[in-house]
Amino acid sequence: MSDANGADRVPLLAFANVSKWYGQVSALMDVSFAVGTEVVGLVGRNGAGKTTLMKLTCGLLRPSQGKVAVAGHDAGSATARAALGFCPDLDRLYERLSGRAFVAWMLRLHGVGSAQARARAGEVLEQLGLGADMHRRIGQYSKGMRQRVRLAQALAHRPRVVLLDEPMTGLDPIARHELAQTIAQLARDGVGVLVSSHVLHELEAMIGRVVLIHQGRLLAEGRVADLRGQLRGQPHRLRLGSERPRELAAALVRLPQVVGVEFADAAVQVALSGEPGFYGTLTALGAGSAGLVEEVQPLDDSLASVFGYLVG
Amino acid sequence: MGFPRATGEVARQTVLLLMQNRLLWVVGTAQLALPALSYLLGGAIGDRHAGRHDYAVTTWTLFVFVLVPWTTLYCGVQAVHADIEDRTFQYLFLRPVSRAALLLGKLIAVAALSTVLFCFGAVAWFLGFAARSTLWPEGVEFELVAIYAQAIAMAATAYAAIAVLFAARLRRPLVWGACFIVGLQVFVGNLPAKARIRYLTITDPVRRFLLDRLNPDRQLAQDLWHWEHEFKPDLIGQPVLNLAILTAVATALALWFYTRSEYDSRERE
Secondary structure (H helix, E strand, O other): OEOOOOOEEEEEEEEEEEEEEEOOEEEEEEEEEEEEEOEEEEEOOOOOOHHHHHHHHHOOOOOOEEEEEEOOEEOOOHHHHHOEEEEOOOOOOOOOOEHHHHHHHHHHOOOOOHHHHHHHHHHHHHHOOOHHHOOOEHHHOOHHHHHHHHHHHHHOOOOOEEEEEOOOOOOOHHHHHHHHHHHHHHHHOOOEEEEEOOOHHHHHHHOOEEEEEEOOEEEEEEOHHHHHHHOOOOOEEEEEEOOOHHHHHHHHHOOOOEEEEEEOOOEEEEEEOOOOOHHHHHHHHHHOOOOOOOEEEEOOOOHHHHHHHHHO | OOHHHHHHHHHHHHHHHHOOOHHHHHHHHHHHHHHHHHHHHHHHHOOOOOHHHHHHHHHHHHHHHHHHHHHHHHHHHHHHHHHHHOOOHHHHHOOOOOHHHHHHHHHHHHHHHHHHHHHHHHHHHHHHHHOOHHHOOOOOOOHHHHHHHHHHHHHHHHHHHHHHHHHHHOOOHHHHHHHHHHHHHHHHHHOOOOOHHHHHOOHHHHHHHHHHHHOOOHHHHHHHOOOOOOOOHHHOOOHHHHHHHHHHHHHHHHHHHHHHOOOOOOOOO
16 A cells, blocks of 8 residues: 555554543543554654654553554564664663674674674664774763664664664764664665754655654644645745845735735745635746736745644 | 574673672772781681681681671662663663563672682682691681582572562662661571561571581581570571572563563653
8 A cells, every 4th residue: 555655555653542540640542543664753842752753652550551563563572672773862872892793792692693783783883874983982982972872772783664763863964864864764664763853844855654642642644745734723934036036025915815925134024814726826926927926935844844733 | 683692692791791890809809808807817726626616607608697698689770770770771681582581691690700719719718718727726727618619509599589589670770778787697697596577588598508517516516606605506597498498589570571661761861
């Protein structure tokens, strides 16, 4: 089964009506969604329930209600854990071990032989740019290097589902770019990836879909553009580049779909109601003899805007 | 990965991690001086006691009463609670091995490391006494080392079980462990035979085991069990069984807590 993006929707990770309470406090309420062979972003404010959701997937926590399945197996079971890789948002590691020794040890617990584990650990660390430093103690690593070790232990055993909690933390821009490529490659290789990040523009660049969590509830789920399209109550904002912004503004305010106009340098920012027909008029303003519009740039189709509209 | 293999792998790795601890190296290295110290002590004691008495009493005090409890407790807490405290347990719990295998592997590692370390110490301590032939009118009794090695192994295993229980369940296991050693082992463990609460300790069954194997004279029995003024062989009972039950109960409780707990995995502010 595939969705419009071609993403395979076989649920490698499935949440079915999952709730989690810590005593009287509700951390997650009746959350249901699925992840196939794709990259899905997990977005929410601090305390929204993202980490709880990831820990439930790992089996570190048990759901108070509902069911979490990883590759068709109950989360927390040995089979599910074998299919799962988790990069926690936790700057703690075995400081006295070398990067390679740590990753190799984790692989040994997956039943990989000693020599193979060392070789595979070296291979993954090499891919993540730690080849030259893999024999140094983790305690001597920089923040970015430590993050790569955490990623390596999550990926080394070739899991079918990967959870990445703030994976960009501590990485330099080049490493961030490389990690985004690695994550995209994982999905192409048939891995389901659930990634949480507060850096929404970076997250948006690598995900196919997004799951928005707010106060323990699933607020929205789907492609960012689709979610924006569903927000009919919110004005849509565009930046229109023009050499004659005053004339453009005068033309725009006469349109029934326009609810606000602002000047910004050689451009006009316009707020639109959800009524149809605006883009036909815009084409006429740009392509016709008036030639008032030179550039159109949506201002709130981003994940950050959608998140802002939904969460407030 | 099967349970025994996983347990073995965790034990192996735990030993490697613990061996990077400086304290163990300090204790291990310090033991190299034990032959010289016991040789000097043997000379100072002169002919007041036989070598077996001196070795039995000093080894009991130094190893079974002091070094084994404190070091094993420390290692057990390091092996189990350090992971929980700094949240690195997450990396282990994510692997397809049972938590029971993880805990048992750590327990075995702690018990084995402590046993090897202090059996080496007991041998080193013996060498100094053995070198003074005047202390052994009937010949050097090498079997004393074997008896104490067994006692050390039993005590190390029991203390390791207690340590992992405290580490798996309690927030400040070293503090509770210190209370356990000082309160139960030092005071309760030395109570006379009529005090049945002794059965809750490790000191008492290990001492009864030694009294059984050493076949002590009145003076040695008195020195090993100060508060029991009239030691009789029928007070020995079944020390190995008593200790095995204590160890098994502590291990079972530790496994229960470790496998069922939802440890806090959030980074501390």
